[in-house]
Amino acid sequence: MRNSYRQQIALRLTGVTALIILLVFAIIYVVVRVTVVSSIDRELQLETDKHKSQIFIVDGEIRFSHKDEWQEQEHSQIQLNPIFIEIVDDGGESMDRSPNLRENHLDFFPQKAGSGEAWTHRTGARELRQMQIPLMNGARQEGYLLVAKSFEDIRTLLNNLRNVLLLLYPGILISVFLVMRYHADKSIEPIRSIIKKTNLITQSNLNERIPLIKPNDEIGQLSSSINNLLNRLESALKREKQFTSDASHELRTPLAVLRGTLEVLIRKPRTPEEYVEKIQTSLNSIDRMTAITDQLLALARADVGKLHEVEECELMAFCEEFVAEKSQQTGRDIELAYELGMPIFVKTNEKALRLILNNLLGNALKYSEAESPVILRVSKPDSGVKIEVIDQGVGIAEENLGRIFDPFFREKEDYSEGKQGTGLGLAIVKKISDEMGLTIQVFSRKNEGSTFSVGFPTEFQS
Numbered sequence: 518m519r520n521s522y523r524q525q526i527a528l529r530l531t532g533v534t535a536l537i538i539l540l541v542f543a544i545i546y547v548v549v550r551v552t553v554v555s556s557i558d559r560e561l562q563l564e565t566d567k568h569k570s571q572i573f574i575v576d577g578e579i580r581f582s583h584k585d586e587w588q589e590q591e592h593s594q595i596q597l598n599p600i601f602i603e604i605v606d607d608g609g610e611s612m613d614r615s616p617n618l619r620e621n622h623l624d625f626f627p628q629k630a631g632s633g634e635a636w637t638h639r640t641g642a643r644e645l646r647q648m649q650i651p652l653m654n655g656a657r658q659e660g661y662l663l664v665a666k667s668f669e670d671i672r673t674l675l676n677n678l679r680n681v682l683l684l685l686y687p688g689i690l691i692s693v694f695l696v697m698r699y700h701a702d703k704s705i706e707p708i709r710s711i712i713k714k715t716n717l718i719t720q721s722n723l724n725e726r727i728p729l730i731k732p733n734d735e736i737g738q739l740s741s742s743i744n745n746l747l748n749r750l751e752s753a754l755k756r757e758k759q760f761t762s763d764a765s766h767e768l769r770t771p772l773a774v775l776r777g778t779l780e781v782l783i784r785k786p787r788t789p790e791e792y793v794e795k796i797q798t799s800l801n802s803i804d805r806m807t808a809i810t811d812q813l814l815a816l817a818r819a820d821v822g823k824l825h826e827v828e829e830c831e832l833m834a835f836c837e838e839f840v841a842e843k844s845q846q847t848g849r850d851i852e853l854a855y856e857l858g859m860p861i862f863v864k865t866n867e868k869a870l871r872l873i874l875n876n877l878l879g880n881a882l883k884y885s886e887a888e889s890p891v892i893l894r895v896s897k898p899d900s901g902v903k904i905e906v907i908d909q910g911v912g913i914a915e916e917n918l919g920r921i922f923d924p925f926f927r928e929k930e931d932y933s934e935g936k937q938g939t940g941l942g943l944a945i946v947k948k949i950s951d952e953m954g955l956t957i958q959v960f961s962r963k964n965e966g967s968t969f970s971v972g973f974p975t976e977f978q979s
Contacts, residue, residue, distance in 0.1 A: 523705055527698035534693045542682045549678055553671050554646070558635045561648040564600050564664050599667065601645070604652070606660040623647060623663040637668050644668045707736045715743060723751045756924075768809060771802035778802070813941065827953075830870070832861040832902060833895055839874055840893055849882050849891065856896040863902055863973050869949045876942035877906040877969045885910030885966070902973040909966035918959060922947040 601623060603614035609625035624640055626649070635648040647665040651658045707730065714727050726747060727740045778795045787795070833855060840853045874893070881891045885908040892907040913921060920926050925940035950957040950971065961967035 522708075523698060523701040526701040526704070527694055530697045530701075531690060531694040534697075535690050538686065538689055542686065546675070546678060546682060550675055553674065554635075554637075557646045557666055557668070557671065558648070560600070561635055561646065561664050561666060564602070565648055565650050565662060568602065568662060568664070601663075601665045603663040604660060605663060607658065609661075612660060623665050625649070625661065625663065644672055646671075708739075711736075711740060711743065718747065720754070723747065723754060768806060771805040771809075775799050775802040809941070827864045827866050829862055830865050830867055832863050832904070833857075834860070835867065835870070836874075836893060836895055836904070839871060843875070843878055847882055849887065851878065851882075852890055852892045854892055854894040856894070861895065861897060861902055865973070866953060869953055873946050873949055873955075873971060874904070874906070876946050877971075880942060881906050881908035881910065881967070881969075884908065889966075900972065901975045904971045904973075906969045907966070908968075912963045912965050912967055913959070913961040914963050918961065921959065922957075 599617050601615055601618050603618060603623040604612045605625050606612055611622055633650060635646055637646050645665040646668040649661050649663045652660045652662055711727055718725050726744045729737050729740050731737045778798045782795050836853060840851045844851050885891060889909045894905045894907060896903050922943050924944040927940040947957060956972035958970040959967060
């Protein structure tokens, strides 16, 4: 069973806190240990400094500058924190020791004879902190002064501190985890509200939105992003419904014509001329449905992103070939204009580009007179490469410029003048352009003509 998100947050924060507390406890322990050990070492150093100038070994005998030093109370009795002193020769044999050692001896460590550093070691059942320095007679070393102090109280203190910290550690972590889980639960409460609200939004109430309580924090930004997503979904659903309705309408019309024509044919015998006329009407309806179906398939392919494969293409040669092919198909003259005398290479999908130009040139030829020029111009401005389709036809009303790329949109004049078309050509151009990362712009005035511009950004050049 997976942990809830609040549990995950609490565990992560507790884990980080555990590391921080562990580091803090370790620092506390080390600081205390260093402090108390340094204090003992200072006492040992003071003791050695005090005695090294008072003790001499001459011809194997110990001599004191102040004999009464050995009679001091601190060296004759075992006090709470006594200091033990012993004098040994070069071989480590005891020569004299402080009375508080009684029958015991300090350990001599030859390897640390001249280090001047203190160390901790265990002698029998007692743990000591010891320091030893050489005793000199002029330039000659005669023996060593061993100075030690009990480390047991310090060890007890350090062990107690360690045990307290180890006992506190799990208790603190458990408390931190519970506090973190509580606050994590409070922190994700707005997310629960968002989840509850979004679960209530369905296709029937897609217009509802998540309320923005604190729009500037991350939860507010999440709510805003979900609302934006719902806006896009609602718009897409509306377009889908409109598209379905328009497609049904466009297909219903030729189907109705085809059905009506066939019903007329079967009512009574007809002359051969009438059969030919009605069959031709039926074929026209079938051609119209075929054109709509082809355009719908092209639009569907653009929707699912099947036109994203690109290859290098020399644009001027491509346009020359396309214009020659289109002119031969339509019997119309199409002028090809260049603003550059050098080849232009771009990365594009030739099939998609051909479909774009085919729809744009098809519209330009359809909505302009036979004697009116239609121009395909290739240029290279600073913003990249651009292909323009220019005509001097009927143009587009200004209020319709924002709708011409909607599926099945056609101006009223198209219906009244009986111009053939599906209203899908420009929608396909827009879809493919968006899919390929191209820009599509239109400049048009009613009865003055139109210019459609397809732009290739600089990164599409090769």
